[in-house]
Amino acid sequence: xxxxxxxxxxxxxxxxxxxxxxxxxxxxxxxxxxxxxxxxxxxxxxxxxxxxxxxxxxxxxxxxxxxxxxxxxxxxxxxxxxxxxxxxxxxxxxxxxxxxxxxxxxxxxxxxxxxxxxxxxxxxxxxxxxxxxxxxxxxxxxxxxxxxxxxxxxxxxxxxxxxxxxxxxxxxxxxxxxxxxxxxxxxxxxxxxxxxxxxxxxxxxxxxxxxxxxxxxxxxxxxxxxxxxxxxxxxxxxxxxxxxxxxxxxxxxxxxxxxxxxxxxxxxxxxxxxxxxxxxxxxxxxxxxxxxxxxxxxxxxxxxxxxxxxxxxxxxxxxxxxxxxxxxxxxxxxxxxxxxxxxxxxxxxxxxxxxxxxxxxxxxxxxxxxxxxxxxxxxxxxxxxxxxxxxxxxxxxxxxxxxxxxxxxxxxxxxxxxxxxxxxxxxxxxxxxxxxxxxxxxxxxxxxxxxxxxxxxxxxxxxxxxxxxxxxxxxxxxxxxxxx
Amino acid sequence: xxxxxxxxxxxxxxxxxxxxxxxxxxxxxxxxxxxxxxxxxxxxxxxxxxxxxxxxxxxxxxxxxxxxxxxxxxxxxxxxxxxxxxxxxxxxxxxxxxxxxxxxxxxxxxxxxxxxxxxxxxxxxxxxxxxxxxxxxxxxxxxxxxxxxxxxxxxxxxxxxxxxxxxxxxxxxxxxxxxxxxxxxxxxxxxxxxxxxxxxxxxxxxxxxxxxxxxxxxxxxxxxxxxxxxxxxxxxxxxxxxxx
Ligand SMILES: Nc1ncnc2c1ncn2[C@@H]1O[C@H](COP(=O)(O)OP(=O)(O)O)[C@@H](O)[C@H]1O
Ligand SMILES: [Mg+2]
Numbered sequence: 001x002x003x004x005x006x007x008x009x010x011x012x013x014x015x016x017x018x019x020x021x022x023x024x025x026x027x028x029x030x031x032x033x034x035x036x037x038x039x040x041x042x043x044x045x046x047x048x049x050x051x052x053x054x055x056x057x058x059x060x061x062x063x064x065x066x067x068x069x070x071x072x073x074x075x076x077x078x079x080x081x082x083x084x085x086x087x088x089x090x091x092x093x094x095x096x097x098x099x100x101x102x103x104x105x106x107x108x109x110x111x112x113x114x115x116x117x118x119x120x121x122x123x124x125x126x127x128x129x130x131x132x133x134x135x136x137x138x139x140x141x142x143x144x145x146x147x148x149x150x151x152x153x154x155x156x157x158x159x160x161x162x163x164x165x166x167x168x169x170x171x172x173x174x175x176x177x178x179x180x181x182x183x184x185x186x187x188x189x190x191x192x193x194x195x196x197x198x199x200x201x202x203x204x205x206x207x208x209x210x211x212x213x214x215x216x217x218x219x220x221x222x223x224x225x226x227x228x229x230x231x232x233x234x235x236x237x238x239x240x241x242x243x244x245x246x247x248x249x250x251x252x253x254x255x256x257x258x259x260x261x262x263x264x265x266x267x268x269x270x271x272x273x274x275x276x277x278x279x280x281x282x283x284x285x286x287x288x289x290x291x292x293x294x295x296x297x298x299x300x301x302x303x304x305x306x307x308x309x310x311x312x313x314x315x316x317x318x319x320x321x322x323x324x325x326x327x328x329x330x331x332x333x334x335x336x337x338x339x340x341x342x343x344x345x346x347x348x349x350x351x352x353x354x355x356x357x358x359x360x361x362x363x364x365x366x367x368x369x370x371x372x373x374x375x376x377x378x379x380x381x382x383x384x385x386x387x388x389x390x391x392x393x394x395x396x397x398x399x400x401x402x403x404x405x406x407x408x409x410x411x412x413x414x415x416x417x418x419x420x421x422x423x424x425x426x427x428x429x430x431x432x433x434x435x436x437x438x439x440x441x442x443x444x445x446x447x448x449x450x451x452x453x454x455x456x457x458x459x460x461x462x463x464x465x466x467x468x469x470x471x472x473x474x475x476x477x478x479x480x481x482x483x484x
Numbered sequence: 485x486x487x488x489x490x491x492x493x494x495x496x497x498x499x500x501x502x503x504x505x506x507x508x509x510x511x512x513x514x515x516x517x518x519x520x521x522x523x524x525x526x527x528x529x530x531x532x533x534x535x536x537x538x539x540x541x542x543x544x545x546x547x548x549x550x551x552x553x554x555x556x557x558x559x560x561x562x563x564x565x566x567x568x569x570x571x572x573x574x575x576x577x578x579x580x581x582x583x584x585x586x587x588x589x590x591x592x593x594x595x596x597x598x599x600x601x602x603x604x605x606x607x608x609x610x611x612x613x614x615x616x617x618x619x620x621x622x623x624x625x626x627x628x629x630x631x632x633x634x635x636x637x638x639x640x641x642x643x644x645x646x647x648x649x650x651x652x653x654x655x656x657x658x659x660x661x662x663x664x665x666x667x668x669x670x671x672x673x674x675x676x677x678x679x680x681x682x683x684x685x686x687x688x689x690x691x692x693x694x695x696x697x698x699x700x701x702x703x704x705x706x707x708x709x710x711x712x713x714x715x716x717x718x719x720x721x722x723x724x725x726x727x728x
Contacts, residue, residue: 391589391641393593401577401592
């Protein structure tokens with residue numbers, strides 16, 4: 001509420017400043033996980049699908065400016081809870097657990113969870129599933145239902161990955177929503193869908209518990225759209241499009257090369273999909289570059305504080321703080337740090353996600369850099385400091401002119417290694433819905449239902465950058481060695 | 485300036501119960517070359533390091549130029565600019581060239597401008613015949629060359645006194661001579677020096693006074709000949725019989 005007020009004030013003041021009389025409308029932020037066709041997916045860099053279409057229509061009628069934020073499915077409900085989004089529309093099934101966290105609108109779809117198996121499978125119904133390997137998309141109703149009623153499933157980040165695992169023989173069955181399930185079996189002729197649904201469920205939109213007004217508005221619009229038949233028209237339209245697309249993409253199997261070429265065309269050339277990789281690569285480089293710079297600055301300061309405390313006994317309090325920082329950062333996974341910084345620390349601030357990632361990775365990398373540099377400082381012979389001090393140089397002067405240049409040179413290989421690790425670690429940026437290189441692969445996969453090509457492309461790009469970095473570091477090291 | 489550079493009174497340095505220096509008293513006069521000898525572990529290095537406060541004494545007092553350096557009122561860095569130290573392992577700065585090693589301290593402590601410091605460094609390097617090496621790095625020098633550079637690095641600060649802690653112990657035998665002859669030159673020019681060494685022959689030649697230390701105490705002090713020829717103590721006799 002406060003946020004909306006602030007936005008309004010900001011817009012108002014901007015309007016006043018520019019003096020243009022253009023009427024500004026309030027913003028409505030929809031959060032979704034655009035990897036769930038036909039409900040939501042990315043098409044020509046735009047998020048499209050059943051959910052965006054319905055919400056767009058409602059926003060239009062209510063006079064909101066719609067903004068759609070893409071993120072992981074596990075984050076969608078949390079985003080509404082913390083106020084990062086106003087409405088979650090992501091093919092969300094209504095469950096008792098979720099009802100405790102958010103309010104649901106009227107259902108707009110009754111969906112079913114179905115079972116996909118290989119064409120040759122002997123499975124005939126859900127009773128056969130008990131002892132088998134079942135794949136689901138993490139955080140979906142299928143996940144919850146299978147876990148509660150059948151057995152622990154294997155959880156994948158999205159449905160395409162689960163289907164790829166099924167095709168690779170790593171799973172015996174995949175439990176998934178009926179619509180995407182139908183798309184998958186159309187696309188992959190070696191798969192079939194069991195007609196009897198595992199369970200059926202209702203899809204609805206989720207809204208923050210405190211926002212009763214929006215709930216009422218959306219429900220009224222939904223009711224009207226149902227009565228006018230507009231709702232089912234939208235849903236039918238997208239289902240038909242998805243099926244047509246799947247049929248078009250159906251692979252014609254003849255020979256490895258033409259298969260490869262066809263798949264290459266589909267994954268990278270068609271619809272300019274290579275743009276996802278290019279843009280994602282840009283984001284990955286951007287985050288890595290700035291995180292390295294700030295990480296080194298943080299690490300450098302922490303290392304000097306720690307080394308000074310060890311050598312002289314001074315800076316006790318700062319040293320304590322640094323040790324807490326090192327313990328916490330090195331003792332927790334970077335994914336968790338990223339999520340905490342995004343959802344908790346900047347939970348109620350409207351801040352650029354790239355900036356959040358730079359901050360999180362800088363803080364994380366700083367801890368490792370600090371310990372590397374501290375090791376470098378401690379490895380310098382004590383006699384160097386004594387020689388500096390005996391000449392009348394101060395501690396700081398000796399540190400700066402004599403110790404640090406030697407220490408940095410000694411730890412250069414370790415630092416270079418840390419940068420390489422950092423570059424690869426940024427691949428988790430997708431957790432806060434950043435479209436980095438890894439996420440770009442996910443997006444392509446969610447459109448083409450092909451796991452191999454996008455993953456290989458992503459892997460090759462990372463590999464190329466890492467090899468280039470290693471080569472540059474080697475050259476730098478050799479040049480510095482010349483002075484010895 | 486007074487005649488006495490260091491007046492050391494009942495100096496004690498305690499390393500967790502081990503008294504490395506245990507009540508040593510002596511004076512170092514201006515222009516004097518004082519040599520300290522004694523068995524290994526007798527506290528010679530610790531004594532010397534106390535004089536430039538690389539170790540903080542636990543008891544006693546050190547008067548430098550008439551003022552105590554232990555009452556907490558001196559400016560430590562200013563004091564150390566007046567006392568030079570030469571280490572067993574040279575401790576040149578490997579990240580700097582030979583000339584930068586020499587100019588770093590005079591420039592950073594604002595004793596000289598960079599140009600002045602370079603002039604001074606060049607003159608000192610010419611004196612020891614290493615002017616051609618001024619842009620080389622320490623790793624490119626022999627041990628004897630390194631130690632001579634370390635000596636002129638200390639000299640560049642125009643110290644009142646130079647401390648040497650076994651300056652030739654880490655050198656190959658053929659390089660000892662060049663370092664000793666530079667030290668001898670300095671002594672003959674009237675440089676105040678305190679030298680810890682095992683080179684008894686060199687001490688006999690150069691020292692104005694010899695100090696013999698054992699178990700952290702000064703057990704004999706006086707002209708070299710007198711101590712060597714009339715050792716009034718079994719430990720001294722034993723020591724000289726071993727090193728000669
Ligand atoms: N930093 C230190 N910590 C603990 N003990 C030390 C330290 N420095 C020297 N000592 C001890 O003090 C004694 C005297 O050492 P030192 O002054 O180096 O003797 P010398 O130079 O005559 O060989 C030795 O027993 C040595 O082990
Ligand atoms: Mg010693």
